[in-house]
Amino acid sequence: MGIRENEAVRAILGRRSIRRFEDRPVDTETVELLIECACAAPSAANVRPCHFVVVTERRLLSAMAEGHPYAKMMFEAPLAVVVCGEPDKSDFAARYWEEDCSAAMENLLLAAHALSLGGVWIGVRHAPGQEARIRDLLGIPDRIAVLGVAALGYGKEQKEPHSGIPDGALHLGGW
Amino acid sequence: MTNFHIDPTIGFILGRRSVRKFLPNAVIPEMVTTLLECAFAAPSAHNRRPLHFIVVDDRATLDALAKAHDSGKAMETAPLAIAVCADTSIMPEGDMAWIEDAAAAMENILIAARALGLEGVWLKVMDRHPREERVTPVFGPPPHVKIVAIAALGYGDEAKDPHRGVNEERIHRNVWG
């Protein structure tokens, strides 16, 4: 078997942003497994600064979609996981929560793809005004930072897997 | 309780642990290419794709990195390192989403490594001082390129248990609390 046929490699290459969803809920056991995978992500100095808000209420999903310029798919998605960080947990958390939470988010998206779900990373942290809006909507305290939202569900679109290495982006030995 | 053996990808996500001691066996070029493809397959905000990767497999440079990085002992035995870098010049002024892109790519590298029978560890570079000032010159990137972190990679010489379970206190349903 070739290396690229490795099942996990195929899952990593096959993960694409899916923005159309079937009208079908994701069962609790699957949601638990997604979160377990997110919790398995590495974190600087093992601080584990991530929190997850699992949103399945239609009203809240639609409200999240409404006020975000690039999140219309949340009108359709049956599930969203809001990935949050706790910067004041420690000095390491303050500086690295964003990387820790991004690794957790990538685990969520990879696990979703592996479990036949589709999803997309909705940026919150660097989208002006969005962090305060999501905090208000979900009652997230001010001391908690919001990285982004994974909009998830059974996908209604298919995309080609990634492949190859872009020209000029690879350097050997040094820059 | 979930059965993480059901799906191999889930098994690799849960099984990924930070390994900092490696056997001397080299990583074959085909595997290195696959790791890089997986890195480039990570999501990217607005699909800007600001990432570059530097592959290091010569002993002298690995040793130099191990010395320059105060938490980089893993590179003393690792036969391979991949530096995850971001070209900040292609980003709009003040947009730091490249940190998120870089972290997602790093996680892809580490999970792909695990899937191929390799192990690795994420070694932070950016925003640690004087680490960043010591490590960056070993690679010699132009000033607009940030070395975010290095993955030290190889065949592991230590074994660790997979991750299991969740911390319920960190999971909130529909609203916080």
Ligand SMILES: Cc1cc2nc3c(=O)[nH]c(=O)nc-3n(C[C@H](O)[C@H](O)[C@H](O)COP(=O)(O)O)c2cc1C
């Ligand atoms: C930090 C980050 C923020 C993103 N924010 C959004 C978003 O707000 N809305 C959206 O539709 N996609 C968003 N995406 C998904 C990207 O547009 C997508 O990853 C990129 O176009 C590459 O496509 P692929 O994920 O199918 O490989 C985001 C991705 C990242 C990494």
Ligand SMILES: Cc1cc2nc3c(=O)[nH]c(=O)nc-3n(C[C@H](O)[C@H](O)[C@H](O)COP(=O)(O)O)c2cc1C
């Ligand atoms: C952003 C980030 C930076 C890290 N930096 C280092 C580092 O400089 N040196 C190191 O030995 N480990 C580093 N690690 C690895 C963590 O120490 C490790 O992920 C954590 O202890 C949890 O253990 P696990 O990866 O085995 O689950 C880093 C991890 C992350 C996510």
